[in-house]
Amino acid sequence: MDLEAAATSNVLKSNRCSNPGNVRIIGKIRGLTHRESESLNQDSKPWIIVKNPEENGSSQKCKVYFETQSTKRDGYELDYCYEQLEEIDRIYSREIQPLVRELFEGRNASVIALGAKGSGKTFTIQGSQEKPGLAVMAMFDILAKAKETGKSVSISLYELTQENVKDLLNPDHPAIKVLDDAHGKVNIIGLSKARIMVPVNSITEFQNMYISQVCSQNTQKVVTDQSHQKGLMVHISSDDCKMKVKLANKINFVDLAGYEDLRKNSRQGTAPVDSNRKNKSLYALLNVISAISANETRVPYRESKLTRILQDSLCGGNRVLLLTCLNPFFCQDSLSSINLISRRQSIKQVLTDSTNRSQTPAKVKKLSSFQSGKTISASVSAKKTFGHSQLHCAAKDSRNLKGRKLFDERKKVNSQLRCQSEDTSCHKSKIPPNHALAVAPFSLEEATQDTLISECSSFVEHIIDSNSNSDPKLEGNTSATTDDLAILMKTDSKVSGLEETLDNISDLKVHTQSESAIACNETKYLYTKGDGSPPLSERIREICNNLKSLCEPTPLSIKMPDEIATPCNNEENYNDNQEPKTPAMDCTSARYCTPQGIFDSCSSKLKNSIVHEYLNFLNSANKEELKSLKGIGEKRATYIMEMREESPEPFKSLDDLQDIGLSAKQIKGMMKQVAGGLF
Numbered sequence: 105m106d107l108e109a110a111a112t113s114n115v116l117k118s119n120r121c122s123n124p125g126n127v128r129i130i131g132k133i134r135g136l137t138h139r140e141s142e143s144l145n146q147d148s149k150p151w152i153i154v155k156n157p158e159e160n161g162s163s164q165k166c167k168v169y170f171e172t173q174s175t176k177r178d179g180y181e182l183d184y185c186y187e188q189l190e191e192i193d194r195i196y197s198r199e200i201q202p203l204v205r206e207l208f209e210g211r212n213a214s215v216i217a218l219g220a221k222g223s224g225k226t227f228t229i230q231g232s233q234e235k236p237g238l239a240v241m242a243m244f245d246i247l248a249k250a251k252e253t254g255k256s257v258s259i260s261l262y263e264l265t266q267e268n269v270k271d272l273l274n275p276d277h278p279a280i281k282v283l284d285d286a287h288g289k290v291n292i293i294g295l296s297k298a299r300i301m302v303p304v305n306s307i308t309e310f311q312n313m314y315i316s317q318v319c320s321q322n323t324q325k326v327v328t329d330q331s332h333q334k335g336l337m338v339h340i341s342s343d344d345c346k347m348k349v350k351l352a353n354k355i356n357f358v359d360l361a362g363y364e365d366l367r368k369n370s371r372q373g374t375a376p377v378d379s380n381r382k383n384k385s386l387y388a389l390l391n392v393i394s395a396i397s398a399n400e401t402r403v404p405y406r407e408s409k410l411t412r413i414l415q416d417s418l419c420g421g422n423r424v425l426l427l428t429c430l431n432p433f434f435c436q437d438s439l440s441s442i443n444l445i446s447r448r449q450s451i452k453q454v455l456t457d458s459t460n461r462s463q464t465p466a467k468v469k470k471l472s473s474f475q476s477g478k479t480i481s482a483s484v485s486a487k488k489t490f491g492h493s494q495l496h497c498a499a500k501d502s503r504n505l506k507g508r509k510l511f512d513e514r515k516k517v518n519s520q521l522r523c524q525s526e527d528t529s530c531h532k533s534k535i536p537p538n539h540a541l542a543v544a545p546f547s548l549e550e551a552t553q554d555t556l557i558s559e560c561s562s563f564v565e566h567i568i569d570s571n572s573n574s575d576p577k578l579e580g581n582t583s584a585t586t587d588d589l590a591i592l593m594k595t596d597s598k599v600s601g602l603e604e605t606l607d608n609i610s611d612l613k614v615h616t617q618s619e620s621a622i623a624c625n626e627t628k629y630l631y632t633k634g635d636g637s638p639p640l641s642e643r644i645r646e647i648c649n650n651l652k653s654l655c656e657p658t659p660l661s662i663k664m665p666d667e668i669a670t671p672c673n674n675e676e677n678y679n680d681n682q683e684p685k686t687p688a689m690d691c692t693s694a695r696y697c698t699p700q701g702i703f704d705s706c707s708s709k710l711k712n713s714i715v716h717e718y719l720n721f722l723n724s725a726n727k728e729e730l731k732s733l734k735g736i737g738e739k740r741a742t743y744i745m746e747m748r749e750e751s752p753e754p755f756k757s758l759d760d761l762q763d764i765g766l767s768a769k770q771i772k773g774m775m776k777q778v779a780g781g782l783f
């Protein structure tokens with residue numbers, strides 16, 4: 105493995121082992137402006153009351169209470185909250201200085217300011233020429249340390265408007281692209297740092313560059329009233345002669361767009377879609393942080409451009425500081441934002457506690473759940489605890505909250521296989537979205553077979569994933585290409601009875617020309633030469649049997665839930681070289697033996713296939729095709745096209761149709777129309 109690949113491997117390795125303790129959530133009550141302090145009544149009570157850990161005594165957490173809180177709740181929990189009169193210098197020395205120190209020890213960091221409009225985010229992060237903000241203070245220290253250690257410092261400045269990234273150091277440059285390279289590492293293509301280094305020699309030079317660029321964009325902001333997020337990336341690099349690889353660490357400062365409560369906006373008549381877009385980066389960020397805190401294997405970095413840009417600073421042992429800025433006077437958006445953040449804070453706590461208490465059993469449970477094809481894991485069970493409350497609290501706005509996906513248990517179950525293939529480091533299923541549709545949009549037979557093939561390719565990706573986990577040589581190889589598969593094939597040595605099973609799959613001649621079928625053939629090759637672990641062969645058998653059962657008048661077998669949990673060291677099952685036998689049908693359950701049971705099983709598979717193809721259609725059809733569907737007119741079709749620009753596959757389950765304003769009843773009606781049209 106060359107050095108660059110080794111470095112990439114380390115990045116990917118660190119992506120996997122996140123430490124929940126690395127996320128710190130703090131608050132800051134904005135100081136008063138001159139005008140506010142002049143008009144302030146001496147007798148007026150403070151709106152926000154803070155009880156920091158030292159005052160709390162027994163508690164390690166800070167509690168924030170609001171004077172005008174309508175509901176009697178026990179305050180909002182944060183790690184710490186800085187009061188109105190506390191200066192930014194104090195936040196710097198307590199929160200940022202340690203991050204700068206760690207930056208030079210090889211740890212990335214992200215400082216993200218969020219909160220309502222006018223809550224002091226820009227003032228705290230960027231500051232002004234007279235009163236430098238946290239980023240400027242950090243730069244001062246970074247330059248001094250870089251001089252000491254002989255490292256070079258460069259910066260990138262960007263602005264995110266909706267999902268478009270703009271290079272502030274070179275505003276004429278076309279939109280920046282955020283892409284994965286062949287190793288699954290994020291590349292920000294076109295951003296000044298990536299093209300030309302922008303070295304920083306002095307703090308004045310930096311301050312001029314930073315404040316002037318961001319301020320010029322602020323002027324635009326007033327004109328367009330679009331949500332802008334501003335980001336500063338400070339890169340520290342050094343040439344390691346021995347490794348001949350330029351090592352770089354970075355600290356990010358992000359000033360998020362002002363948070364706007366969706367409920368308030370819908371009451372005021374603002375389109376929920378617009379508000380949703382404004383808050384999208386925040387929701388996506390919180391989802392990522394929740395997933396990292398929960399030690400999830402799949403972290404939804406792809407939900408927004410911001411999380412993609414920050415990906416290598418959020419993952420692993422890197423530090424994240426969420427700074428919640430609060431308005432000193434009543435502000436509904438401040439209340440909503442702290443509510444949102446503190447809920448994540450308690451999630452973080454729940455998950456950290458549960459992870460600490462049962463680290464080993466959790467791992468075992470996760471492994472066995474994967475082997476058994478179930479999605480039960482320690483983190484999932486922990487997630488249930490908060491997922492429920494999240495759903496409850498956001499019930500009214502669930503249509504608008506795209507970021508809710510991570511907390512939606514129903515979706516979690518429905519998208520079990522999809523989640524496997526969506527691991528950030530893995531490639532997605534290779535089926536082109538409109539492949540099946542190009543022939544016949546809702547061909548049941550093809551649809552069903554396609555789903556199974558897709559299941560098969562997802563499964564291949566998971567194997568690659570698990571191989572790279574278990575084999576240190578292959579660690580980080582999660583974004584396997586065909587070449588990577590070939591390497592895996594060579595390294596593996598034994599398998600039993602799988603070639604024939606896979607031959608059966610190819611005999612069915614399902615989409616032999618499609619990329620997904622190629623993926624299956626690769627799997628076959630992989631298993632033939634590979635170190636196929638017994639539970640995997642059991643899974644292949646299951647897929648094969650599913651295919652057979654769909655192509656024959658009478659199903660050969662019906663998979664019983666218990667069967668999946670076959671122990672992996674069962675030699676009787678796996679050590680034979682015979683053709684895999686169709687598992688005997690367990691007739692203890694009358695349900696699966698009766699014609700009714702068999703019919704039910706087949707129809708549920710067909711139903712899933714139709715849904716799958718329908719979603720594929722929505723994710724790939726052109727506007728005119730979309731408009732041909734019941735319930736989709738010009739407006740919805742346009743919105744779907746826009747959604748696709750932000751995310752290539754916005755519809756992952758039927759529930760996602762609620763994002764375009766369809767009710768559950770309408771969705772059901774649409775599906776009835778589709779299924780009814782077949783007969």
Ligand SMILES: Nc1ncnc2c1ncn2[C@@H]1O[C@H](COP(=O)(O)OP(=O)(O)OP(=O)(O)O)[C@@H](O)[C@H]1O
Pocket residue numbers: 134135136137138219220221222223224225226227228361362363429
């Ligand atoms: N600690 C402080 N002391 C005095 N004035 C402050 C303080 N923090 C912020 N301000 C003032 O409050 C106003 C709003 O601050 P700022 O622009 O930083 O808010 P913001 O959250 O970035 O707003 P937006 O979401 O619109 O970008 C500014 O005029 C700023 O000078």
